[in-house]
Amino acid sequence: MSLAFIFGTNLLNYDPRGVAEFHAANPVMQRVYERVGEWTGLDEDLLLRRREDDDPDPEARSRHGSVALAAAMVGIHDVLGEQGIHPGAVGGLSLGSMVSSCLAGVLPRQALFELLMRMDHVGPQDPDGRAxxxxxxxxxxxxxxxxxxxxxxxxxxxxxxxxxxxxxxxxxxxxxxxxxxxxxxxxxxxxxxxxxQEANTVAVHTPLRAPVRDSIARVTAGVALADPVLPLCSCLEPRTLTTAAEVADMFSRNAVETIRIDAMSGEMRRHKTRLGLVLGPSLPRGWIDFPFPVVHVESPADLPGVMAGIFEHGVVLPPRRVR
The missing domain is CATH 3.30.70 (Alpha-Beta Plaits)
Structure with missing residues (x-):
C-alpha cells in the first residue's frame, strides 16, 4: 500500500511554466532554488525559464537544463513533504535516477548539484565528425x-x-x-x-557517450555516498539498489546503456506501490502504461489530484525517512 515518487529526465521537451507557479506560491521551493543558486552559481531566472538559445554550447545547455529540472523535482518533493506526503519507494530515469538517489539519502543535495555542474553531460564531440x-x-x-x-x-x-x-x-x-x-x-x-527530433543533437544513452560515463565515474569517486534508506529502483534492470557502490555504478552506466521504464516501475510494483507521483515536467502525460495509477505533479493545480489519488487507492503514507 505504498506511494512511489518517480523522477523523469530532460530528454523530451521541458516546460517550466508549472514549476514557476510552484516557485511563486511556495516558500519551501523558493528556499530550494536559493540553495541551488548558491551551490551552482546559476541564477533563478535561468533555472525557471526555458532559455534554450542563451548558450550555443551544447555542454552548457545540457548542464543548465539538468540543474533546472533537478531543482524543480527536488522543490516539488519538498512541497509535497510539507504536506506530509512522503514516498515509500523512489526511482528515476537518467537524470531522475540521480535525483531519486539523492532523495533516498545516497548523497547530500549540495553534492548532487555540484556533481551535475562538474560532470560532463555531452562530452567531447568532433566538429568534423558524424552528426x-x-x-x-x-x-x-x-x-x-x-x-x-x-x-x-x-x-x-x-x-x-x-x-x-x-x-x-x-x-x-x-x-x-x-x-x-x-x-x-x-x-x-x-x-x-x-x-x-530536430532539436536533439546528442546521441544519449549510447556507447558514443563513453567519455560522459568516465567523467561521472571520476567525479562520483570523490563523493561520499551512503547506502539508500528508501527502496531505490533502478532504471537499467529490474533491481532495487541497496548499497552506495551499486548506486555509483548506476550513475555511470546510465550514460551509455538503455533506460527502461518497465524495469523501474515493475520493481516499484514489487514494493507494493498503489500510486505513483511523477514529479515535475519530466515525463509526458498519458504516454506510459504504468502497472499502477499515476498522478503527474507539474504545477499547483495538480495537488488536489494527489490527495484524491491517495485516498482513492488506499495509500498508507510512510513517515519521513530522509530529506
Whole structure:
C-alpha cells in the first residue's frame, strides 16, 4: 500500500511554466532554488525559464537544463513533504535516477548539484565528425526492436524503452545514434513510425557517450555516498539498489546503456506501490502504461489530484525517512 515518487529526465521537451507557479506560491521551493543558486552559481531566472538559445554550447545547455529540472523535482518533493506526503519507494530515469538517489539519502543535495555542474553531460564531440541525434519510435506491440538497432542497423542504438502505450496498441522507444542513420531508418520504416527530433543533437544513452560515463565515474569517486534508506529502483534492470557502490555504478552506466521504464516501475510494483507521483515536467502525460495509477505533479493545480489519488487507492503514507 505504498506511494512511489518517480523522477523523469530532460530528454523530451521541458516546460517550466508549472514549476514557476510552484516557485511563486511556495516558500519551501523558493528556499530550494536559493540553495541551488548558491551551490551552482546559476541564477533563478535561468533555472525557471526555458532559455534554450542563451548558450550555443551544447555542454552548457545540457548542464543548465539538468540543474533546472533537478531543482524543480527536488522543490516539488519538498512541497509535497510539507504536506506530509512522503514516498515509500523512489526511482528515476537518467537524470531522475540521480535525483531519486539523492532523495533516498545516497548523497547530500549540495553534492548532487555540484556533481551535475562538474560532470560532463555531452562530452567531447568532433566538429568534423558524424552528426548525432535521437528519434522517437512508435511501433506495433509485436514488432521486435532488434531489427532497428545495433548490431542489425549500423549507427542506431536503443536509448530508452518506454514500454507499451496505455491503449495497448503500440510501443514507444527512444532511438539514439548518428543522425544520418536515424533519418535513413525513418525513411525506410513502413510499419509504425520513427520521428527524428530536430532539436536533439546528442546521441544519449549510447556507447558514443563513453567519455560522459568516465567523467561521472571520476567525479562520483570523490563523493561520499551512503547506502539508500528508501527502496531505490533502478532504471537499467529490474533491481532495487541497496548499497552506495551499486548506486555509483548506476550513475555511470546510465550514460551509455538503455533506460527502461518497465524495469523501474515493475520493481516499484514489487514494493507494493498503489500510486505513483511523477514529479515535475519530466515525463509526458498519458504516454506510459504504468502497472499502477499515476498522478503527474507539474504545477499547483495538480495537488488536489494527489490527495484524491491517495485516498482513492488506499495509500498508507510512510513517515519521513530522509530529506
Amino acid at each position: 548525432e541525434g535521437v528519434a522517437v519510435a512508435f511501433l506495433p506491440v509485436d514488432q521486435e526492436e532488434e531489427l532497428l538497432v545495433e548490431p542489425k542497423r549500423d549507427g542506431v542504438w536503443l536509448a530508452g524503452d518506454f514500454g507499451t502505450h496505455p491503449t495497448g496498441t503500440f510501443r514507444i522507444l527512444l532511438l539514439s545514434g548518428y543522425r544520418e542513420a536515424l533519418e535513413q531508418l525513418a525513411a525506410e520504416t513502413t510499419v509504425g513510425s520513427v520521428q527524428v
